[in-house]
Amino acid sequence: MRISFLNWNIERALWNPGAWLSWLGVWMLESLGHLPLPFLWALGQLLGVAAYCIAGKRRRIARRNLAVCFPGLGARARERLLIAHFGWLGVAAVTQGLGWIASPQRLARLVRIRGRAHFDACIAQGRPIILLVPHFLGLELGGAAFSALVHPGAYMYQRLRNPVFDQRLRQARQRFGSLAIERNADLRPAIRALKAGIPLFYLPDQDAGRRGVFVPFCGILASTVPMLGRFAALTGAVVIPTIARFLSWGQGLELTFAPPLADFPSGNVEHDTARMNQVIEDQLRQIPAQYFWVHRRFKTRPPGERSIY
Numbered sequence: 001m002r003i004s005f006l007n008w009n010i011e012r013a014l015w016n017p018g019a020w021l022s023w024l025g026v027w028m029l030e031s032l033g034h035l036p037l038p039f040l041w042a043l044g045q046l047l048g049v050a051a052y053c054i055a056g057k058r059r060r061i062a063r064r065n066l067a068v069c070f071p072g073l074g075a076r077a078r079e080r081l082l083i084a085h086f087g088w089l090g091v092a093a094v095t096q097g098l099g100w101i102a103s104p105q106r107l108a109r110l111v112r113i114r115g116r117a118h119f120d121a122c123i124a125q126g127r128p129i130i131l132l133v134p135h136f137l138g139l140e141l142g143g144a145a146f147s148a149l150v151h152p153g154a155y156m157y158q159r160l161r162n163p164v165f166d167q168r169l170r171q172a173r174q175r176f177g178s179l180a181i182e183r184n185a186d187l188r189p190a191i192r193a194l195k196a197g198i199p200l201f202y203l204p205d206q207d208a209g210r211r212g213v214f215v216p217f218c219g220i221l222a223s224t225v226p227m228l229g230r231f232a233a234l235t236g237a238v239v240i241p242t243i244a245r246f247l248s249w250g251q252g253l254e255l256t257f258a259p260p261l262a263d264f265p266s267g268n269v270e271h272d273t274a275r276m277n278q279v280i281e282d283q284l285r286q287i288p289a290q291y292f293w294v295h296r297r298f299k300t301r302p303p304g305e306r307s308i309y
Helices: 002-013 017-032 037-054 058-070 073-095 096-101 104-110 115-124 138-149 162-175 188-195 228-235 267-283
Strands: 111-114 129-130 153-157 177-183 198-202 215-216 222-223 236-246 253-257
Touching: 017 162, 017 222, 037 073, 058 073, 058 115, 073 236, 096 138, 096 162, 104 111, 104 138, 104 236, 111 138, 115 129, 115 236, 115 253, 129 228, 129 267, 138 162, 138 236, 138 253, 153 162, 153 188, 162 177, 162 222, 177 188, 188 198, 188 228, 198 228, 215 267, 228 236, 228 267, 236 267
Parallel strands: 111 253, 129 198, 129 236, 153 177, 153 198
Antiparallel strands: 215 222, 236 253
16 A cells, blocks of 8 residues: 555656656657767757856866866866866766667667677676676766667666656666666665676765765775675676766767676675775776766765865
8 A cells, every 4th residue: 555655646746737847858858869969969068068157066066076086187187177077967968868769779870889798708607797887977878778789787776856857767777678776775686686697787986975985086085885895795796897988079989898807806895895996996087077076976074084075
């Protein structure tokens, strides 16, 4: 009865007049998804630069993150990087609907898959696979391409406050057979999926609050979810770093599978979590403008430390 009442409330929230503006937003994003990618790239860059000018709070967060993570970079160079980042944020925003509606045929034209042999070899061996997927801005389109062109997977998600966008996003991510697992649920669904041979998308690089462990990220202690090594140990899974990168001028997107992590897990939670952060750091230094810098990654500080923000 409780579940039915909850579902009824969700359905009512989806269709009440207060949700009409959200449905308009969904329609606009899906309409943009029909346009050529070079046009979306140009539009996104323009909107991103506009957001840089008006989104003061997020601009300050990203600027502070860059100052902390790239202390050797001059102030002008960091500001240029910050502007470039907002341009790519705009591209990610206007291509959201593309990932929702694109056919497998269109995704195959737009997305170049690199290093797939690493993934296919593990599938052939029957190994459970955890895809270590950091928050790069091509993540949404890359995830759609993975599910459509490589293999359906399981992903963990956090329910959005807006019920319209929450429903549409979950529908889009599951349309090629992928499985959604709510982040606040217990770990058993994720473990069952891995043991059943379903690759797990694991996105660990956000502030974990007091539940995390403090390990270095770009030279700064960061509260980090310590579950990657535990997942790997419980399921015998291999960990494959996976990066989604937009190409310039709307030429497409690259989805790259790196070699599986060797000698992982080690059995030491802090060591494994620190190694995970190092892998992510190595990747973001290659394409720093496309990492998700507007998140307060260093929000939670060790006892006694002042806020970075």
